[in-house]
Every structure is written in C-alpha cells, then in structure tokens.
Amino acid sequence: MKKIITFLYLLILAYACYDDKGNYDYREINQISIQNIDSLVLCDQMDLLSIPVTLEGTQYSDSNRFTYMWEVNQKVVATTKDLNVYANFPLGINTARFVVTDKELGTKAFKNFRINVSSSTxxxxxxxxxxxxxxxxxxxxxxxxxxxxxxxxxxxxxxxxRLGTNPRKIHRCYIPEAANVNSGLKIETDQRLKCLSEETLVEIGENKYLDHNFFISRAMTLPPDITEFDVKACWHLTTSATTTSLGGYIFVIANDELWHDQRMAMPAYNVDLNMTFMQKASPWHGQLSPVMFLASLTGSGTQNYSSPELLYLFDESEGQFIYANVNSSAANRACSELGIYAGYSLLYGTHTASPNQAVAVLGNGSVYRMLYLKLPSKTSETAAVPFTVLADVIVPGEVINSGxxxxxxxxxxxxxxxxxxxxxxxxxxxxxxxxxxxxxxxxxxxxxxxxxxxxxxxxxxxxxxxxxxxxxxxxxxxxxxxxxxxxxxxxxxxxxxxxxxxxxxxxxxxxxxxxxxxxxxxxxxxxxxxxxxxxxxxx
Known part of the structure; x- marks a missing residue:
C-alpha cells in the first residue's frame, strides 16, 4: 500500500512540473569581463593616476548601460568608467577595487587590485x-x-x-636633525609653525609644531612659564650645508620677542653645537613688526655664506628700528639715529648686493615710504659704519602697498x-x-x-x-x-x-x-x- 501511495505522489508531481513548464521566462545574464587593470599598479604619490578600462560582455558592453565605482582603501575615489585621479594615497601598498553594476539587472562585476605608491615629493x-x-x-x-x-x-x-585657517608663509630648513624632529618645512599658519617633512610634505608624527619648547630644550637657561607662543614671523637662514659642514639660523618673532637658534655641525667629527637665545624684546617692550633683515649677507667660498651678527627689527609702538646681536644674549638696542616713524609698520626689509646697505619699506595704511639705509653688519663696525638714512622717498600706493x-x-x-x-x-x-x-x-x-x-x-x-x-x-x-x-x-x-x-x-x-x-x-x-x-x- 505504501508503494502505491509513493507512486501516485510522484506521478502527480511530474504532471504538475509538465503542466507549468511554459510559465517561466528564462533569461541569460550578461556576464562582464573587466580588462586592462593590472593586479599591481605602480604610481608616484600626487601624480595623476590614469587607468583606462575595457569592458567585454557576453551580450552587450555599451558603457552607458553600467554604473562605476573605484575604491581605494575602502573609500570611493571616482564614479567614472576610466580612472583619472591624483594619487593622494599613502606610500606603499593600497588595496583597491573596481565595481561595474548593470543598471537594468543590478548584477555586478568586480576587479580587485593593489596600488603601490612611491614618493614623488x-x-x-x-x-x-x-x-x-x-x-x-x-x-x-x-x-x-x-x-x-x-x-x-x-x-x-x-x-x-586641515592645515590651518590663516596661512602666511612657507619656510625651508636644509639642516637635518636627529630623527628629523625639526623637519625641513615650516608652514606659518594660525600664528604657529607647523613642521612638515621636506620629502613626504606631511607631518613626521602628529601635530608637530616648532614652538617655545624647541628653544627651551636647547637653551642653557629656563625662562618663566610660557602659556602661549604667537608667531608673527620666521626666517630660516642656511649658511652652509655641505657633507663636511652644516650651519644655519632660525629666527622667530613670537609674543613680540625675538627667539633665535644657531646650529653648527660637522657630522664626520660628531660635532653638533648650538646657541639658543630667547625672549629678546625691544628696549621699550613694544609691538614688533613681522619683519627682520640683515645689513649684509656675503658669500663665503663657492657655496656658503658668512655668518651674520646684527639682525634688524622695528618697534611699531615707538616707531623706531632696533637691532639684535644673534650671537649673544645681549639685549636688543635702539637705532635712534635712523629717526622716528610714528604710526608706521615695517612691511619689508632686506640686505642688498652692496655691503652695509639695506632697504626698508614702511607703511601706515595710506602712506608708503622706501628707505635706503647704511647699517653696520657687526658690532665692530658701529663706529666706522654709522646708522644712516641715505634716502627716504614716498612711493605711490598703486606701486607699493601692504600686499x-x-x-x-x-x-x-x-x-x-x-x-x-x-x-x-x-x-x-x-x-x-x-x-x-x-x-x-x-x-x-x-x-x-x-x-x-x-x-x-x-x-x-x-x-x-x-x-x-x-x-x-x-x-x-x-x-x-x-x-x-x-x-x-x-x-x-x-x-x-x-x-x-x-x-x-x-x-x-x-x-x-x-x-x-x-x-x-x-x-x-x-x-x-x-x-x-x-x-x-x-x-
């Protein structure tokens, strides 16, 4: 009896399948093959990365019938058929994939690959x-x-x-330090000096800044507690950077004070010396303009510069020039012989091709003056080279201004x-x-x-x-x-x-x-x- 029931069940099931055979619309799926993407793509960081793609389908390969997505490190970087993006990816191996989706059927095809990014910077x-x-x-x-x-x-x-919100200047240092703690690029932004590597153009370590702690760690005396370090200006001056001799200065105006460090190194002899001086204010403790300059910068040999001594600044509160001895802790001194320029700021200053002759540009928002100055470059020259204004001319605002x-x-x-x-x-x-x-x-x-x-x-x-x-x-x-x-x-x-x-x-x-x-x-x-x-x- 059991065998008869089983036979009848199979007979009914076979009839149902036969009777329903024509009710299904079988459709062959378009299978996509992705060509021209290597399993390992080589590129330089920040270069334009271009990957043209060829699609081959079993039924159709019209590019308009698909959507596209390129992912690098699980982040979408493009939604076009061909990839054309700047390789702003980390150095080394990056995982990537290309996804093609059929608009009508919703089916997907994938191509996984890797991008090996090398330094271009x-x-x-x-x-x-x-x-x-x-x-x-x-x-x-x-x-x-x-x-x-x-x-x-x-x-x-x-x-x-984000790099910051108030960018001002880029500075370059050619003198490497241990572990590159004072890396070769400084970006002056938000009254701070952000340190970047001169090779990768990004930080070495997180949120690295050159601030008062850099100077304090190198100085022989400790200043009182410092709660802020508002940078107004910075200048890296390299005097030598050969295989046998490294020398240079970093000058910073912060908190209306001059901070400076001189470094001298001879790597072959394991010699590495520095002189650091901090918080050198104006004699009147006034507000300093964000500008500093030398009276002379002369070449030494075929490659180097002679070390400077006197650095010139401007006290806006008193309207007077001052100078600092960058090789000593001596207090900054006034250059009263150059006159008083009440209400002016120093917009620019520089040494020139003529020794002991400098140019300074002053402005008060409506009047702009260019001064031609005769200045000593060393303390030993102050008697023979007196502080002198050789010329003082008014310049039209459409010719020279604050910008x-x-x-x-x-x-x-x-x-x-x-x-x-x-x-x-x-x-x-x-x-x-x-x-x-x-x-x-x-x-x-x-x-x-x-x-x-x-x-x-x-x-x-x-x-x-x-x-x-x-x-x-x-x-x-x-x-x-x-x-x-x-x-x-x-x-x-x-x-x-x-x-x-x-x-x-x-x-x-x-x-x-x-x-x-x-x-x-x-x-x-x-x-x-x-x-x-x-x-x-x-x-």
Missing part, C-alpha cells in the same frame, strides 16, 4: 600655500620629471586633516616687486638720487598674458639661479578666502630676463598666499661647488 618641486574655502591648503608640482602636472590641494586629501611681494637680486642693485596686477624692476641706485619707484618701472602686467584687470599677483619667488620668476595669481577678485568649488589660483612662470612666458598653470590652488621652489639640496646659486649650474627643472 622627495625631489625638487613647486609648493603653493593658499587659502581655499577659508582654510589653508598646499599644492605641489614635481620639477624632476618632464610633463608632470600640479597636484592641487593635496594636504587634506592625503592626511585627512606687495619683493625679491632683491643677489649680485645686482636691482629689486623686483609685484603689486596688484603689475611686476616692477627697480634700480636701487635711483634711491640715492631721490627717485622713487613708479609706473615707469613696471615691466609687465597680467593683461599681457590674457588676465583681467582685476586679477592680482598675490605672491612671487625667484629660482636660485635667478633665471625664472614665479608669480602666484588670484582670479578670485576681492575674495581672499578662496570660496567656491572652482580653484582660481594660478602659477605663472616667466623668464626673468626676457619676461617671456615659460609655463602657465591655471586652477592649481586656492587664493595663493606664498609659493616656493622647494629644492631638496642646498646650493647657494644653483651651482655645484660654485662652478656649473646643476639645476635641471622641468617647469
């Missing part, structure tokens, strides 16, 4: 410090490879952190400066005759290179061979915060002698604040041993 390059959407950012272009492109705003993309950038030639009496949309070349000898800079000294305007009249040169630098001049240009108009999504900060590279354009990089930064040619090796004039120009820079 250890060589020579251009750094642009800018303000983008209200915060500080950095852009970079390598100069050691032809055809390389700018990596705009790499810092936050690479680190996940002007400057560069004095190293071996000539000329100075370049940029104001608003114009670049000027001025012979400092004209100061001796009382001839102020004016429109007759303008050698180019941005309109010569296709810019609008309201575009501005916001910063500039010159290559160490003095063959090229680099201009940071803003197309933001009156917006100094770099708001909006579009990058409107450009870099224009010109031949310094002919003013012919070498390269124009558009949309590579926010509002440019400072730019630098980051050299990996210190060469005073870009010459190896002072003989042959060794710089090969692919602008």
């Amino acid at each position: 250890a060589g020579d390059g251009i750094l642009v410090l800018s303000k983008y959407q209200g915060h500080a950012e950095l852009s970079f272009k390598r100069l050691d490879r032809e055809g390389s492109t700018f990596t705009p705003n790499y810092y936050e993309a690479l680190t996940g952190n 002007t950038s400057y560069y004095p030639m190293k071996n000539e009496s000329y100075m370049f400066f940029a104001t608003d949309n114009g670049l000027y070349r001025y012979n400092l000898r004209d100061l001796e005759n009382g001839n102020a800079p004016g429109s007759q000294n303008r050698i180019m305007t941005l309109t010569d290179f296709g810019y609008n009249a309201d575009d501005k040169i916001t910063c500039m630098t010159v290559s160490r061979t003095e063959q090229e001049i680099l201009l940071g240009i803003s197309r933001y108009g009156e917006d100094t915060e770099g708001m909006g999504e579009e990058l409107k900060g450009d870099v224009l590279v010109l031949d310094l002698k002919t003013m012919n354009m070498i390269r124009k990089y558009e949309g590579v930064a926010g509002y440019p604040v400072d730019l630098m040619v980051k050299y990996q090796k210190f060469l005073r004039d870009g010459k190896e041993n002072g003989v042959d120009v060794s710089d090969v820079l692919y602008f």
Whole structure:
C-alpha cells in the first residue's frame, strides 16, 4: 500500500512540473569581463593616476548601460568608467577595487587590485600655500620629471586633516636633525609653525609644531612659564650645508620677542653645537613688526655664506628700528639715529648686493615710504659704519602697498616687486638720487598674458639661479578666502630676463598666499661647488 501511495505522489508531481513548464521566462545574464587593470599598479604619490578600462560582455558592453565605482582603501575615489585621479594615497601598498553594476539587472562585476605608491615629493618641486574655502591648503608640482602636472590641494586629501585657517608663509630648513624632529618645512599658519617633512610634505608624527619648547630644550637657561607662543614671523637662514659642514639660523618673532637658534655641525667629527637665545624684546617692550633683515649677507667660498651678527627689527609702538646681536644674549638696542616713524609698520626689509646697505619699506595704511639705509653688519663696525638714512622717498600706493611681494637680486642693485596686477624692476641706485619707484618701472602686467584687470599677483619667488620668476595669481577678485568649488589660483612662470612666458598653470590652488621652489639640496646659486649650474627643472 505504501508503494502505491509513493507512486501516485510522484506521478502527480511530474504532471504538475509538465503542466507549468511554459510559465517561466528564462533569461541569460550578461556576464562582464573587466580588462586592462593590472593586479599591481605602480604610481608616484600626487601624480595623476590614469587607468583606462575595457569592458567585454557576453551580450552587450555599451558603457552607458553600467554604473562605476573605484575604491581605494575602502573609500570611493571616482564614479567614472576610466580612472583619472591624483594619487593622494599613502606610500606603499593600497588595496583597491573596481565595481561595474548593470543598471537594468543590478548584477555586478568586480576587479580587485593593489596600488603601490612611491614618493614623488622627495625631489625638487613647486609648493603653493593658499587659502581655499577659508582654510589653508598646499599644492605641489614635481620639477624632476618632464610633463608632470600640479597636484592641487593635496594636504587634506592625503592626511585627512586641515592645515590651518590663516596661512602666511612657507619656510625651508636644509639642516637635518636627529630623527628629523625639526623637519625641513615650516608652514606659518594660525600664528604657529607647523613642521612638515621636506620629502613626504606631511607631518613626521602628529601635530608637530616648532614652538617655545624647541628653544627651551636647547637653551642653557629656563625662562618663566610660557602659556602661549604667537608667531608673527620666521626666517630660516642656511649658511652652509655641505657633507663636511652644516650651519644655519632660525629666527622667530613670537609674543613680540625675538627667539633665535644657531646650529653648527660637522657630522664626520660628531660635532653638533648650538646657541639658543630667547625672549629678546625691544628696549621699550613694544609691538614688533613681522619683519627682520640683515645689513649684509656675503658669500663665503663657492657655496656658503658668512655668518651674520646684527639682525634688524622695528618697534611699531615707538616707531623706531632696533637691532639684535644673534650671537649673544645681549639685549636688543635702539637705532635712534635712523629717526622716528610714528604710526608706521615695517612691511619689508632686506640686505642688498652692496655691503652695509639695506632697504626698508614702511607703511601706515595710506602712506608708503622706501628707505635706503647704511647699517653696520657687526658690532665692530658701529663706529666706522654709522646708522644712516641715505634716502627716504614716498612711493605711490598703486606701486607699493601692504600686499606687495619683493625679491632683491643677489649680485645686482636691482629689486623686483609685484603689486596688484603689475611686476616692477627697480634700480636701487635711483634711491640715492631721490627717485622713487613708479609706473615707469613696471615691466609687465597680467593683461599681457590674457588676465583681467582685476586679477592680482598675490605672491612671487625667484629660482636660485635667478633665471625664472614665479608669480602666484588670484582670479578670485576681492575674495581672499578662496570660496567656491572652482580653484582660481594660478602659477605663472616667466623668464626673468626676457619676461617671456615659460609655463602657465591655471586652477592649481586656492587664493595663493606664498609659493616656493622647494629644492631638496642646498646650493647657494644653483651651482655645484660654485662652478656649473646643476639645476635641471622641468617647469
């Protein structure tokens, strides 16, 4: 009986399957094959990573019928068929995958691969410090490879952190220290000095800053408790950086006081010495301008500079120049012989190609004065070289103002400066005759290179061979915060002698604040041993 029931059950089941055979619509799934992605992709950090993809389907491979997603380290970096992104990924191996989804069926195809990222930042390059959407950012272009492109705003993309909100300057130190505790780049932002590696362009360690603790750890005496360290200005001066001798200074104006450290090292003999002095205020303890300069900076041999002694500053509260002896703990002294400039700030100061002759620019918001000064560079010269104002001229505000950038030639009496949309070349000898800079000294305007009249040169630098001049240009108009999504900060590279354009990089930064040619090796004039120009820079 049991066998009969089982037989009848199987018979009914077979009939049901036969009767329902035509009720299902069987459809073959389009199977996608992803081609042209290697299992290991090699690239340099910050370079443009391009991976063109070929799709092959068993039924169709029309790219419009799919959506795409590229992931690196479990983060979506692109949603296009082909990958074209800047490799702002950590150095070393990064896990990645490419996902293709059929819009109609929802089926997916995957390609897992790895990206091995190498450093592209250890060589020579251009750094642009800018303000983008209200915060500080950095852009970079390598100069050691032809055809390389700018990596705009790499810092936050690479680190996940903000650089700051009030960027001012980039500083370069060529003297390495143990464990690189005082790393080779300083970014002046938010009244602080953020330390970055000159090789990776990011921090060595988390939130590394050069502050009063750096000076205190190197000083022979301890100051009273310090609760803040508000940086107004910084200057790294390298005097030698050869295989046998390292020497240099770091000067910082913070809390309206001068802090400075001199380092002298001979690695082959395990010699490493420093002199550190702190909290050297004005004789009147007034407010210091964020500027410092020397009376002379002379070359020594084929590669080095002679060590300086007297550093000049300006007390805004008293309207007077002062000087500090950077090789001693002696108190800062007044230069009363240079006069009183009540209500003025020191906007710029520099030594010139002529020993013991310096230029200072003062401003009070409406009037701008250029002073040509004769100054001692050492205490032993104070009798023979008295403090003297050789010239004092009023400069029109449209020629020089608080936003002007400057560069004095190293071996000539000329100075370049940029104001608003114009670049000027001025012979400092004209100061001796009382001839102020004016429109007759303008050698180019941005309109010569296709810019609008309201575009501005916001910063500039010159290559160490003095063959090229680099201009940071803003197309933001009156917006100094770099708001909006579009990058409107450009870099224009010109031949310094002919003013012919070498390269124009558009949309590579926010509002440019400072730019630098980051050299990996210190060469005073870009010459190896002072003989042959060794710089090969692919602008």
